Amino acid sequence: MSFDLNSLLRPHIAQLQPYTSARDEYTGKEGIFLDANENPFGSITEQDFNRYPDPYQSDLKEEIAKIKQVRPSQIFLGNGSDEAIDLLYRAFCNPGKDNVILLPPTYGMYEVSANINDVEIRKVALTADFQLQPEKILAAADDQSKILFICSPNNPSANKAKREDILYLLENFKGLVVVDEAYIDFSDEPSFTTELERFPNLLVMQTFSKAWGLAALRLGMAFASEELIRILNKIKPPYNISGLTQETVLNAIRNKAKVDQMIAEILEERSFLEKELAQLSFVQKIHPSHANFLLVQIPQANKVYEDLINEKIIVRNRAKVLLCEDCLRITVGTRTENNSLLEALKKVCH
Template identity: 55%
Template sequence: MFNLNDIIRPNVLRMKPYSSARDEFKGTASVFLDANENNLGSLAGENYNRYPDPHQKELKQRIAEIKGVEPDQIFLGNGSDEAIDLLFRMVCRPGQDSMLHLPPTYGMYEVSANLNEVRLDAIQLTADYQIPVEEVLLAIKPETKIIFICSPNNPTGNLIEPESIEDILRAFKGLVVVDEAYIDFASDQSWTNRLQEFPNLVILQTFSKAWGMAGLRLGLAFASAEIISVMDKIKPPYNINEATQELALQALEREEALKDMVEEIVQERELLINALPALATVEHVYPSDANFILVKVKDPNGLYNFLLGKGIVVRNRASLPGCEGCLRISVGTLEENQELLKAIAEF
């Protein structure tokens, strides 16, 4: 049976969160002299002289309506990287506890683990980039507090079999973090539909990919209200700025435009998947449920540098175990994709 108090760091259980001026004030007012703001206004624009809502209530309410969850099941962070870091701080004692991840996968899990002095345990994905569940379960130790699963996985692009994730959720007494940064491009449903079923489940999503808001740095975590309340307790008080909250609310009113953009990206992805195998240097194109494609080529370093010379930047993943010989290629516009294919053909 999962019990959050069993894995939270004792100092986090004991600590009192910072109480901001906006936390202490309740009700309505016309004169604000409590937060040492500049009451003359802001040189950056209207309203920016005031601190933003530290709890992002309006934005969370709108996200909750779209995602089919409750507002108290949502954490908003400065990118999903902030949520990753806070999860480590919440449950992992530096120098004592460990995490488990499944390479090849997103590199920030390892970076955050190292930053927080948390031991890294790794189980390599299978040849078809799925989870060897038995190996994972055998690798779990008493000090293992978090397992990270990226689905669709970065850099491989594929969804992880839901049965494998479910087996781990049921067997593990720590946090299982399912990173769904690319879920909008996949055919499968989000794990947010199963939050009530798994009290140890945390889902990460982002506005950086499908919503096209990478420059604003807005990430999401979905979990039980109990988990979210602890994340809110340890986050910086004003971690989401006013401009980001305003622009995100505007974007959420354009949900139909999101569907159109995703449809176009998926269509371009399939065109690339069909066209790339015909090129002489391409050895294998992996299936993708994301907005990028992992491609195995004969000379990854040579092709990468050749493309750079043409002004085309892709990601060289050839040094990652499990991705030998591979480049990761983001799906571009029709014109960009044609330019890419033409350059690879020239190589």
């Protein structure tokens, strides 16, 4: 299928002249900087923050490219993945005219951003075992369907979508296909970043919030064709990633062995927690997980959720979400936290 990105783009975005910062005009790191109206005396803190950060995060992208096996020019960095989601709506979806395809149950920000941007939502529910329905998805789309969001591993169900179904949609959906891989580090599935050269309509999202343990820094990654990344850079705020975040993540990447260790420990704890929960008589179902959480079906989940709060154990109540009736979403904790959860469940579900 031939794909023309510009045919999807909102016309005024195609003609937009982006804001040019002082760091666009001079990208060097040496010299006397009298171009950006910064304070020349430094900062009142121990570390100087008086200079604006690199607006395109060049050093950080170089390091990310190495571990993700992509080119730096294929990377967009945003204030969480939510920024990339919002920018996609603003770039490609005409308010009140275009639509997007969502696959509930799924990550809630796709719908929130659609509503903020006044974009029609077309929903095609997952199957009972949380798999895609490709033919129904394509049947729901029309010429105004600009984006299809696929979360895999999925939130809140934790499972991975069938790879052949995603490939089929990439080959046949006429708009952008966004594959959200926030939990890919906990899965045995290879990332769809390996398909970027094959599919110009593909954008893959990942994050530093989960496996990397950097949620407070709010750094999301998007991987796509160089053409699509240029569009996102064109409409993003000029300095959307702070210098402190860039420096901190650079140091984290250089200590990737620690991240790999944490992932291994989380996977070990996920197996432990799944095994222990399965032995509890009141647990009805534990859905297969490729993430750092489990979706667990328990009778009277609303009550159990409140009872756990009284025990100072906070989980996520998904009982009112489509296909997740009587389900709690439980993040994998440390062994101490997991044991505390198990003891609390035994107490409130006697």
